[in-house]
Amino acid sequence: MEKALLANIENPRSREAAFYVEKGGYESLKKALEMEPKDIIEMVKKAGLRGRGGAGFPTGMKWMFASGDPKFPKYLVCNADEGEPGTFKDRPILERNPHLLIEGMAISGHALKAEYGYIYLRGEYPEAKDILDAAIREAEEKGYVGDNMMGSGKKFRLVVHQGAGAYICGEETALIESLEGKKGQPRIKPPFPVNVGAWGMPTIVNNVETLSNLPLLIRVGPEAYAQIGTPECPGPKLFCVSGHVKNPGVLELPMGTSLKEIIFDHCGGMKNGKKLKAVIPGGISTPVLPPDKIDCPMDFVNMPKHGSMLGSGAVIVMDESVCLVKVCYRAIKFFEHESCGKCTPCKEGVIWLRKILGRIEHGEGREGDVDLLVQVAANMSGRTFCPLGEGAASVVQNFVKHFREEFVEHISRKGCPLP
């Protein structure tokens, strides 16, 4: 498959507008500006594009809701918070292909009649901030975006807004709060951001990768686009693979590529001849899988049927040397650190989970602790205000489900059996 999202990023000139244009960049924006906004939304629906930020919501439908709301102005917000541990897929676009994102956002801005776009960029990517600012300035100077996009008379202004180290701000309503200059705590839904979002106005939040699919989609058309990937989830997908594989990194592959194929073909298999022990397929919030469960197509529809989720496509591969109790403990420490404190089941639940996991890991586990863990997680599940708390509970539930003996052994042997 020819690369669309990561095209030419190895070239040292990949950030320059002139280079991007040499390779056919901004042609899709030109084409889109000659189309009616509603026809572009129709195209996106027909292509079957789903959001790449984790939830897989159909982008065309989200856009239709927003454009159906009569209020103006509307805001387009690019979610570049990329905080899900294991995820580094948006970073190559932000740092090496910024004009692809700008073009995608400009097309979306036109389709949604949004004149203002904000890129909510995580604070941990300081270099990307400078690169994006420079690319936006260049795109404005050349007239691709700004007050008169490519001579169309249409306006689209872009601002990069830096987050400051809070994972919860990746959640779209918390992100909007943070954009408005508040603590990043989620809002109740409904109303949904497409109706009441930033500054009370209709707001479309889309992930970096989602928006970066637009130039391709417009260029090849919805029919050809839908031929890539699986029928339920078309298009190319970025997978970012870390851990004990020979060749970790970001891969652009058709949606639905099997997890096994990603690990053993595209990433060269396990490093140092060690055995595979466990895989977290979609970022730390998604259910861990044992080696006999990895023959599954990586897309939003098939992963749940195989006991996990696609999430952000962040594959963390662990070999036999890894202590899974320790991994689970570290994951929960993350959730404890990032819990925003708004609701009790999450705020207190993660503390209990961390305490129990900590004593098991440190050889002070008590009989019955494994059941207690499962019970605390079950009490959190379904009762948290936002999916962060749900994710924490599900991490524990799935580690225990697949690797219960390892937890039990830690308790009976009073510590980790691994060297």
Added chain:
Amino acid sequence: MMLSDTARQKIQDVRKLYPSARGALLPALYIAQREHGWLSPEAFRAVSRELRIPEATVRGVASFYAMFHKAPVGRNVIQLCTNVACMIMGAESLVDLISKTFDVQPGGTSPDGRFSLIIMECIGACGTAPAMLVNTDFHENLTAGNILDILERYK
């Protein structure tokens, strides 16, 4: 420690990019933090005055975000990731190594003021783990063999 005129001007410029003054709060806090490396009580007061937002609000918002420093930090800030992808590639031993070599505990600053060490959740470099940011520079594929040489460059 007052804000410089340049910083105040930058805050007024960034204010224009948002439909409300409050929207410019995070960027303004960044501008203020860049002046002195941390957010002092005076910095909070100055941001509050520039944007006409109550000081308690400014403080409250800043307290929510890990990357705003509410106390002085060292000349160089090491932000080392220990989340799962980095942990399984050996990040924890690097924490110990840095602590011992530069006499700095996680969350603290070395007595000579040269380094502060902050343990991070994922910083988006998991494929090249373990990884850290020093000030605004990424350093990836860290090992016990290369990390000290990298840090030696920061004075």
